Amino acid sequence: MTCHDYKDLMMGYLDNELSDEQRHQFETHLDGCPECAGELEEFKKLKAITDEVTLAEPEDRIWQQYWDGVYNRIERGVGWIVFSVAAILLVIYGGFRAIEELIKDPNVEIILKAGLLALIAGLAILFVSVLRERLYFWRKDRYRDVRR
Amino acid sequence: MPSVCQEEIIAMQRCRRGSPEAFEVLVNRYMKDAYFIALGLVGNREDALDLSQEAFVRAYRNIKNVKPGRRFFPWFYQILKNLCVSHLRKRRYRQASSLDAPDCPEVAATGDYFSPEAVARRNEIRDKVWQAIGKLDDKHREVIILRHFQNMSYEQIAEALFCNKGTVTSRLYYARKKLEELLGTGKGGYINDMP
Numbered sequence: 001m002t003c004h005d006y007k008d009l010m011m012g013y014l015d016n017e018l019s020d021e022q023r024h025q026f027e028t029h030l031d032g033c034p035e036c037a038g039e040l041e042e043f044k045k046l047k048a049i050t051d052e053v054t055l056a057e058p059e060d061r062i063w064q065q066y067w068d069g070v071y072n073r074i075e076r077g078v079g080w081i082v083f084s085v086a087a088i089l090l091v092i093y094g095g096f097r098a099i100e101e102l103i104k105d106p107n108v109e110i111i112l113k114a115g116l117l118a119l120i121a122g123l124a125i126l127f128v129s130v131l132r133e134r135l136y137f138w139r140k141d142r143y144r145d146v147r148r
Numbered sequence: 149m150p151s152v153c154q155e156e157i158i159a160m161q162r163c164r165r166g167s168p169e170a171f172e173v174l175v176n177r178y179m180k181d182a183y184f185i186a187l188g189l190v191g192n193r194e195d196a197l198d199l200s201q202e203a204f205v206r207a208y209r210n211i212k213n214v215k216p217g218r219r220f221f222p223w224f225y226q227i228l229k230n231l232c233v234s235h236l237r238k239r240r241y242r243q244a245s246s247l248d249a250p251d252c253p254e255v256a257a258t259g260d261y262f263s264p265e266a267v268a269r270r271n272e273i274r275d276k277v278w279q280a281i282g283k284l285d286d287k288h289r290e291v292i293i294l295r296h297f298q299n300m301s302y303e304q305i306a307e308a309l310f311c312n313k314g315t316v317t318s319r320l321y322y323a324r325k326k327l328e329e330l331l332g333t334g335k336g337g338y339i340n341d342m343p
Contacts, residue, residue, distance in 0.1 A: 008317040016335040017302050053277045066179045073205045
């Protein structure tokens with residue numbers, strides 16, 4: 001093994017993650033390799049410094065109110081979904097009624113009615129196309145279950 | 149990181165059936181880990197609290213997709229990490245957009261946002277260490293945070309990062325090398341006389 005191969009063992013040695021056999025193997029290498037021994041000393045020094053840094057505990061009230069914060073967000077999420085669905089339904093209904101009135105109105109020119117119908121048809125085609133694409137790729141997505 | 153137990157398995161089963169009470173058990177169990185990991189990744193307390201809570205909300209919405217028998221924390225960690233990384237990206241982008249190019253030749257590093265107030269007992273060296281951790285790459289910062297601040301074993305880190313132990317040790321090696329370089333703890337460095 002070269003010094004490079006001992007880098008992983010050096011980290012394990014520093015963090016007390018080695019088996020007895022690995023520890024012995026690494027210590028034997030250290031005895032004959034002043035370069036690795038020097039590097040280990042530098043890492044020990046760094047570890048002593050980083051171990052001194054601890055993160056500040058927030059006030060107790062943060063932990064006491066933590067679940068409430070999460071629960072409120074979950075609940076608001078449901079509220080937004082219900083609100084959005086209702087808004088979409090109302091907009092569709094209102095739009096449908098407005099278009100119906102416009103089409104039935106004999107005073108509105110034919111060209112405007114035709115344009116409006118073409119606009120609706122175009123939107124419907126775009127919507128179906130996007131929906132179909134999403135469903136198609138979702139079914140074919142080989143990675144959809146990865147990391148779950 | 150707490151080990152998996154029967155209570156957690158039962159809580160996850162109940163969460164899949166839509167029980168917020170069961171999810172509360174998981175939140176209470178992991179809220180401190182989530183907060184401190186987020187704090188380590190993004191560097192300030194307000195963002196850490198917000199991101200850790202948002203990660204739990206997303207976990208609750210998607211918990212039905214977790215395969216039975218799978219542990220909660222490694223899966224949850226991915227959600228939390230993705231949120232933090234995405235937050236950091238937006239922050240860097242905002243900062244880059246708000247800077248005048250001629251006056252600022254390079255965009256300030258993430259470390260500039262690493263608020264010293266996040267550190268428990270402060271002095272100049274500890275503040276410098278915290279700033280240096282903030283300047284590491286995301287993948288190197290995360291192993292330092294998980295190892296030093298969460299005291300996770302290599303095996304637990306590997307499980308949370310979906311990689312093997314060799315990758316963990318290798319990342320730790322390069323993260324520590326970079327920290328040495330940033331802090332000057334190596335030969336001839338200026339932080340050599342830690343009390």
